[in-house]
Amino acid sequence: MLLDFFSVVIEYAPRFIPGVIMTLQLSVLSILLGTVFGFFATMLKMSKIKPLTKATDIYITIVRGTPLLLQLFFIFYALPDLGINIGRFTSAVLGLAFHNGAYISEIFRGAIESIDYGQKEAARSLGMTSWQAMKRVILPQAFKRSVPALGNQFIIAVKDSSLASVITITEIIMLTRQYSAATFNAWPMYFIAGCYYLIITTSLSKALLMLEKRLKVNER
Amino acid sequence: MVTIKNLHKYYGDLEVLKGIDMEVLEGEVVCMIGSSGSGKSTLLRCINFLEKKNEGEIWIDGKQVFNKGKDINEIRQKVSMVFQRFNLFPHMTAVQNVMEGPLTVLDADKEETKKQALELLEKVGLADKADEYPAMLSGGQQQRVAIARTLAMSPKVVLFDEPTSALDPETVGEVLTVMKDLAKEGMTMIVVTHEMSFAKEVSDRVIFLNEGVIAEQGTPEEIFGNPKHERLKAFLGQLAF
Numbered sequence: 001m002l003l004d005f006f007s008v009v010i011e012y013a014p015r016f017i018p019g020v021i022m023t024l025q026l027s028v029l030s031i032l033l034g035t036v037f038g039f040f041a042t043m044l045k046m047s048k049i050k051p052l053t054k055a056t057d058i059y060i061t062i063v064r065g066t067p068l069l070l071q072l073f074f075i076f077y078a079l080p081d082l083g084i085n086i087g088r089f090t091s092a093v094l095g096l097a098f099h100n101g102a103y104i105s106e107i108f109r110g111a112i113e114s115i116d117y118g119q120k121e122a123a124r125s126l127g128m129t130s131w132q133a134m135k136r137v138i139l140p141q142a143f144k145r146s147v148p149a150l151g152n153q154f155i156i157a158v159k160d161s162s163l164a165s166v167i168t169i170t171e172i173i174m175l176t177r178q179y180s181a182a183t184f185n186a187w188p189m190y191f192i193a194g195c196y197y198l199i200i201t202t203s204l205s206k207a208l209l210m211l212e213k214r215l216k217v218n219e220r
Numbered sequence: 221m222v223t224i225k226n227l228h229k230y231y232g233d234l235e236v237l238k239g240i241d242m243e244v245l246e247g248e249v250v251c252m253i254g255s256s257g258s259g260k261s262t263l264l265r266c267i268n269f270l271e272k273k274n275e276g277e278i279w280i281d282g283k284q285v286f287n288k289g290k291d292i293n294e295i296r297q298k299v300s301m302v303f304q305r306f307n308l309f310p311h312m313t314a315v316q317n318v319m320e321g322p323l324t325v326l327d328a329d330k331e332e333t334k335k336q337a338l339e340l341l342e343k344v345g346l347a348d349k350a351d352e353y354p355a356m357l358s359g360g361q362q363q364r365v366a367i368a369r370t371l372a373m374s375p376k377v378v379l380f381d382e383p384t385s386a387l388d389p390e391t392v393g394e395v396l397t398v399m400k401d402l403a404k405e406g407m408t409m410i411v412v413t414h415e416m417s418f419a420k421e422v423s424d425r426v427i428f429l430n431e432g433v434i435a436e437q438g439t440p441e442e443i444f445g446n447p448k449h450e451r452l453k454a455f456l457g458q459l460a461f
Binding site: 141 | 268270293294296297300301303305307308309310311320321324325366369370373
């Protein structure tokens with residue numbers, strides 16, 4: 001029985017590689033793009049221009065208030081009907097990035113607001129414009145402070161990429177289901193999938209921890 | 221250099237400044253004293269436009285400054301502020317802190333700015349700490365870097381907002397020494413302070429604020445030697461220095 005299990009695992013583990021690569025692609029792209037979305041959303045939200053802050057609020061409310069599964073289905077079905085054909089992969093990346101962006105923008109905003117008000121005053125009193133103060137003084141500090149929370153969100157993003165399987169992206173979970181159905185032997189497949197996710201997420205959190213340490217060197 | 225006419229400042233219904241008129245001449249050192257809540261810090265912050273005045277006029281270097289517009293950034297290059305809590309940029313070394321203003325605001329040459337910054341650190345006695353981050357410096361050292369950072373913009377007026385209140389007693393002296401040197405060089409300074417001995421020794425004029433108005437002003441000899449206003453007498457009595 002146990003021997004059986006291990007022989008299946010050893011046989012099938014390499015066959016997951018294409019799925020792992022797809023999961024990595026989805027994760028990396030949705031994290032990068034999500035960070036860009038998040039950054040712009042934060043800047044719009046902090047612009048104090050009413051329509052822009054309102055639009056950002058609506059964006060965050062929608063993302064936080066509906067399931068990611070629904071958001072992915074919505075993009076997958078709605079965009080082609082609107083005459084926008086961007087393909088499954090792009091839909092998945094956009095959907096995930098859109099989702100991550102909302103959470104990341106809240107992380108950035110929290111970090112920016114946590115910076116002592118005196119920093120902004122000191123920068124402005126040197127004659128800096130509001131944007132110069134943001135760019136030179138506030139953002140570098142806020143970025144450092146947001147790294148732990150960002151790392152958390154990045155790991156969530158890796159795991160959330162599994163939902164892309166519902167819009168027919170062949171990532172780890174999709175492959176797991178296919179191999180389970182083909183062999184009628186489901187649990188070794190889910191075991192393999194779990195191992196791959198663990199490898200990805202632990203490597204990611206190690207890397208982020210290293211980054212965090214490097215950034216901390218000069219500060220309390 | 222700085223002229224203020226009928227300045228009013230409200231926080232909601234609370235009137236913090238109730239019509240301030242004052243003038244600070246070039247090269248003059250003016251100390252503002254008064255109990256907390258008297259409006260002295262608010263007045264100082266209005267001169268740097270960190271607080272927006274509600275009524276009145278502020279003239280700096282012969283030019284009236286309004287609440288809005290580009291003027292404020294230009295004025296702030298001429299009127300610099302030293303804060304109670306230093307507010308150094310923690311992600312930059314001491315010398316980078318000093319260079320930041322000229323580099324970002326004036327778009328100055330990097331080599332030249334660095335040379336100037338090192339000279340300023342030398343002047344405040346911290347040449348050996350140029351490459352330290354603020355977290356590694358004591359309060360007094362941080363405040364001296366902050367003064368150097370302010371001077372890097374070659375301001376015409378330096379405002380000090382209780383520059384020694386957040387310091388350990390043993391480091392107060394080193395900051396006051398730097399300020400005295402600056403006063404001797406003829407810098408125009410407006411200092412909000414609780415250091416009465418500093419006010420006595422260094423200032424050309426002392427202003428006593430009470431409940432949002434200038435209750436009394438004069439030379440240090442007049443203010444400390446022969447106070448007239450009842451509140452000032454009580455205030456100085458409490459300090460018993």
